[in-house]
Amino acid sequence: MRRREFITLLGGAAVAWPSAGFAQTSFRVGLLSAPAPMTDNSPPGAALIRGLAQLGYAQGRNIVFERRGAEGHLDRLPRLVEELVASKVDVIVANGYPPALAAKRGTTIPIVAINAGDPVGTGLVDSLVRPGGNMTGISDVSAELTPKRMELLKLMSPGLRRVAILWNTDDLGMTLRYRASEAGAKLMGISVQTVGVREPDDFETAFKAMNDDMPDAILMVTDSLTNLNRKRVFDFAAAHRLPAIYEFDSLARDGGLMSYGPDFDESFGRVAALIDRVLKGAKPGDLPFEQPTHFKLVINLKTARALGRDIPPTLLALADEVIE
Numbered sequence: 001m002r003r004r005e006f007i008t009l010l011g012g013a014a015v016a017w018p019s020a021g022f023a024q025t026s027f028r029v030g031l032l033s034a035p036a037p038m039t040d041n042s043p044p045g046a047a048l049i050r051g052l053a054q055l056g057y058a059q060g061r062n063i064v065f066e067r068r069g070a071e072g073h074l075d076r077l078p079r080l081v082e083e084l085v086a087s088k089v090d091v092i093v094a095n096g097y098p099p100a101l102a103a104k105r106g107t108t109i110p111i112v113a114i115n116a117g118d119p120v121g122t123g124l125v126d127s128l129v130r131p132g133g134n135m136t137g138i139s140d141v142s143a144e145l146t147p148k149r150m151e152l153l154k155l156m157s158p159g160l161r162r163v164a165i166l167w168n169t170d171d172l173g174m175t176l177r178y179r180a181s182e183a184g185a186k187l188m189g190i191s192v193q194t195v196g197v198r199e200p201d202d203f204e205t206a207f208k209a210m211n212d213d214m215p216d217a218i219l220m221v222t223d224s225l226t227n228l229n230r231k232r233v234f235d236f237a238a239a240h241r242l243p244a245i246y247e248f249d250s251l252a253r254d255g256g257l258m259s260y261g262p263d264f265d266e267s268f269g270r271v272a273a274l275i276d277r278v279l280k281g282a283k284p285g286d287l288p289f290e291q292p293t294h295f296k297l298v299i300n301l302k303t304a305r306a307l308g309r310d311i312p313p314t315l316l317a318l319a320d321e322v323i324e
Helices: 003-016 043-054 074-086 097-106 142-156 172-187 202-212 224-228 230-239 249-253 264-279 301-307 313-318
Strands: 027-033 063-069 091-095 111-114 135-137 162-168 191-197 217-220 244-246 258-262 295-300 321-323
Touching: 027 074, 027 097, 043 264, 063 074, 074 097, 091 097, 091 264, 097 111, 097 135, 097 172, 111 264, 135 264, 142 172, 142 217, 142 244, 142 258, 142 295, 142 313, 162 172, 162 224, 172 191, 191 202, 202 230, 217 230, 224 230, 230 244, 230 301, 249 258, 249 295, 249 321, 258 264, 295 301, 295 313, 301 321
Parallel strands: 027 063, 027 091, 091 111, 111 135, 162 191, 162 217, 217 244, 244 258, 295 321
Antiparallel strands: 258 295
């Protein structure tokens, strides 16, 4: 082979893979979640794959996923962490606070956490700037988002005075997210009806509490428990024609009235970038926790019609996506 051809071949390889030698290396990435294992077609899974692809990673070529999900049984998480350790993963992506905590307790393998609430408030890391230990990730911004969510609910329902906040009280990450939401609502002069759940059977009790003292709107704090029972929340809101806002756009696409929260593509794109840095030798504890910077408002017009509500033009004009 001529020298010029050899140099050209090397240059092509540098473009095809994140760094020299990756063509011969297959990295193993553990995906740990509290509900079912993360699939390629799920919103977070698809966003993560897109983010990794932009950095030169592809399944079957230089990356392999080890997927584990607790199916809602959080007591299974420690065993699932053990399985990931046994499968010799290079890094674990922990989606949610319980998976992040289980991974932190169960291994020294690098961890990238997302949707785990405030990582400092929950004690997952020492600080956002220098996390320490074996974890980095994407941090929560609920305190900043609550005022915007309340404004959107007020645009939808100008007479809004009281909002019910539904969250999993057994999830410390979501409890801190609830507290941030409660504080933000009260600063805006909106009273809060606290509606906590711990297991699926608690939802009927929560709905009865709202029935007995009906709020003007609902904010659902999303974790594995509330997400698995989202259809019940949608149905309750529809039965009582209550406007409701959710934290992630997948919930609006699935039947919720509207959502306002971090853009999955950006957030999981940042997760992919952190994975890439770890695989190239960076220590997670030296990588600052990052914060989402792009947010999306999604409105479901079909749900609005079912509620018998017209979406104000001012609210529609703000939407990043409108589902017909």
